[in-house]
Amino acid sequence: MISIRFVISMLGVAFTSFLIARAAWLTGPVDNLPLLYTTMVVYLVSAWLCIFWGLSWRTAARTNSVSVGRGNERLPVWVCLVALVVAMILPPAVSLGVGSGALTEQYATWYIGGIGATMTILVVRRRPWPAWSGTALLAGWSMFLLGPGDALGLGLVGSVVWVAGAQFFTFALDRAARDTERLSELQRKASAVHAAQSGQQRERRIQVQRALAVAGPVLGRTIASGGSLTPEERTEARIAEGRLRDELRGPRLLDEAVREALDAARRRGALVTVLDEGGLDGLDEGQLGEIRRELADTLRSARSERLYIRTSPDDRVAVTVVGRAASALGLSDEDSVDLWREIEHPIR
Template sequence: MISVKNVLIALGVALTAYLAARGLWWGSVPVPQPLVVVATLGMYLATTWLCIFWEPAAPPTEGDAAAAPTARGPSKLPAVAQGLALACAIIVPSAIAFAVGPDSRTASFATWYLGGIGALMTIVMVRRRPWTAWIGTAILAIASMVWMGAAAALALGLVGSIVWVASAQLLVRSMDRAARDTARLAQLQRAASGWQASQAVRQRERRVQVQEALAVAGPVLTRTVATGGSLSDDERLQARLAEGRLRDEMRGPRLLDEEVRAELERARRRGANVTVLDEGGLEGLDEETLAIIRAQLADALRSASSERLYIRTSPDERVAVTVVGRSPAVGAPSDEDGVDLWREIPHPRAG
């Protein structure tokens, strides 16, 4: 199966093999220690390909903060391969410089390790070992400058190796940032979809309740028009209940369930004037939390005997709903009411 990962692995293997093959192309130039050159090349290829192909035995745990953004990218290089890469950066330059002799240290077959170790450290960087990659690059720079001089090392490939490692680090960081942004976007999209779905359900429920209220109010309105406003006491009660039910559905739908609706109707049937207002503070609550608030509201209404009831949501983070009851005070003028009920329903998430 052809994938981006497989293509990159193939390119890495081909590049390192080409760089190593340059070390064997000395032609008629005498090499004092050819076996050392061959052994060094074998060590380099084995280490490099190990760093390319070796995957960790077990995936990182979810609690590993360092591995969190890498779930979809290259895995972290195992510690053993990391150590071998550093050993390679230490041994290869000195071994090659010793094996080819002082007269050939700047020849093309003897400077292959500038690109070779640079490619190895680039692989280590991509495998998420940045400190190891930079340490290995520093070792390469020091060793090459010692054996061939600073100017020659910089001119023959050291600069390119440093650029490779730096570019790999920037690329890995960009990939991780893109992965985090993608995950964040997906999370926001899920949240938006959930919110939209909940709003659609809430609107549908509200539409159903309003339709039910209108179904009750419709016959009353028809009767009112037909009789010119001359209604019996029972019809007037039904009209008042229908009006109150309709106002409740429009002004405070998040406070309502069947139990609360039943208690509101019971209060109106005994003659109480009830006002329900949702003025914010319940946004973002799930149905389970709203059910707790509604149960406490129904309980407060069940024990209320006030002539006027005011039910309001609260923006306070500690109080979800306030229920206030007012009735004419004993011995007070008829137009002055006293507070005979004060109930604050605590916010469940403040507990």
């Protein structure tokens, strides 16, 4: 793929080469032919220096970027000074080479278009002030050497228009680039919000499906029996209610082993409370799996009549399991605690 900057650079090379080829076609005598050819070579060197400085051929051949002259493509100051020096010495040198009798000939006024092209390149390479300074030098020299009327008629107006057009082009391109960046940022934010909303909707659907799977059969039997449930059915309804609360309050703590351990605790009459209060953010499935395995083992060995399972925001502790025995006469709340287990964060 070829970048736009590479195409523009090649157009600049072709145009400056055309100007020199046109200037080299001499249609009349000149006073100093070596000086004239020297000015052509000096011009080409300075113009191509402005075009090719910082251009990566590998990048130009392999990328398809729409950026022209942004960031590191800005010309260094010393290259701009070279272009300004050439704009200063080229008009009098060309006029001296062709002689006073041929100042308005085609091969004697090529510097007007040549310097205008170089200043246009400076604008595209993000150096507008040197470009307009060089344009002012060109206007001053051409009017001094040719007269205002001949200078304007022989290409000075076109050179000024080129520089002004390049200024407008680069301004519009920079603005389009900024708008594109803002649009890309808005699209990224919109995609992130959409993804988050999709994840939340998917999670809600999963929770609703689990709730229906847990509570649906119990509700069906309750409706069918008119609310008259057997002791076994009441136990199943209490367990179903606990499952539903677990799914809503602590879904990240649950897997099949934990659910089975919670059901077993409830079937033996324990009151179980599961709360996810944060602290598990950033853990991957492997780390959550370790926490769940340890939690399931703790619940299987517990004999407490009340179990409280809470996640912890502590940096060390991930989950705290507290078990309390039935309050007996003369026992304080602290004395009734018969299980205290802290499940630590897995080593990351």
